[in-house]
Amino acid sequence: EADIYQTPRYLVIGTGKKITLECSQTMGHDKMYWYQQDPGMELHLIHYSYGVNSTEKGDLSSESTVSRIRTEHFPLTLESARPSHTSQYLCASRGGQYGNTIYFGEGSWLTVV
Amino acid sequence: GNSVTQMEGPVTLSEEAFLTINCTYTATGYPSLFWYVQYPGEGLQLLLKATKADDKGSNKGFEATYRKETTSFHLEKGSVQVSDSAVYFCALSGDFGNEKLTFGTGTRLTIIP
Numbered sequence: 001e002a003d004i005y006q007t008p009r010y011l012v013i014g015t016g017k018k019i020t021l022e023c024s025q026t027m028g029h030d031k032m033y034w035y036q037q038d039p040g041m042e043l044h045l046i047h048y049s050y051g052v053n054s055t056e057k058g059d060l061s062s063e064s065t066v067s068r069i070r071t072e073h074f075p076l077t078l079e080s081a082r083p084s085h086t087s088q089y090l091c092a093s094r095g096g097q098y099g100n101t102i103y104f105g106e107g108s109w110l111t112v113v
Numbered sequence: 114g115n116s117v118t119q120m121e122g123p124v125t126l127s128e129e130a131f132l133t134i135n136c137t138y139t140a141t142g143y144p145s146l147f148w149y150v151q152y153p154g155e156g157l158q159l160l161l162k163a164t165k166a167d168d169k170g171s172n173k174g175f176e177a178t179y180r181k182e183t184t185s186f187h188l189e190k191g192s193v194q195v196s197d198s199a200v201y202f203c204a205l206s207g208d209f210g211n212e213k214l215t216f217g218t219g220t221r222l223t224i225i226p
Binding site: 006106 | 147149151155156157158159162200202206212213214215216218219221
């Protein structure tokens with residue numbers, strides 16, 4: 001059972017609002033990731049972190065930003081939400097050893113109206 | 114860069130049928146290979162994994178063998194059940210220094226009674 005949590009699970013907000021999607025894990029994992037999943041199911045890496053104060057952009061360009069001030073916490077922020085940001089966002093984490101499993105949270109469904 | 118090519122869906126089978134979902138990959142070095150499953154409205158769960166050539170991952174009646182010579186990791190199950198209906202993702206993780214998880218496009222599987 002993975003101990004990785006995302007909040008909120010579902011969110012509907014208006015255009016222009018600032019939102020933060022929370023992600024926390026209690027496994028002490030150093031590596032954390034954010035994926036965006038489009039309606040066609042495809043998953044795209046948008047941000048990752050290999051430890052505290054380390055963040056990198058992923059393969060898909062995103063207007064969101066992330067921070068990693070604590071090992072267990074990896075929030076994602078949209079300063080000004082737009083309808084094009086409507087998607088599911090999946091947070092994941094992984095322990096330090098090569099080949100270790102990447103564990104996913106249950107996802108945050110964001111709808112911007 | 115790393116990439117995963119997965120059999121396109123959707124796939125519809127009758128209960129107790131044999132399942133194969135094809136997955137091939139392109140990667141440098143010695144990647145780890147994974148199959149994840151996503152049930153409706155949920156995040157991704159690890160189904161099985163293999164970390165080196167000729168390893169066989171297995172779980173819940175599903176199997177996949179890491180074939181380096183054909184760069185493949187096909188998912189198989191001998192007798193599917195209605196409860197296996199979900200979206201299946203093949204994924205790879207690079208070796209040291211390149212440990213992001215790269216996903217295939219996903220295959221939606223529906224099992225009919």
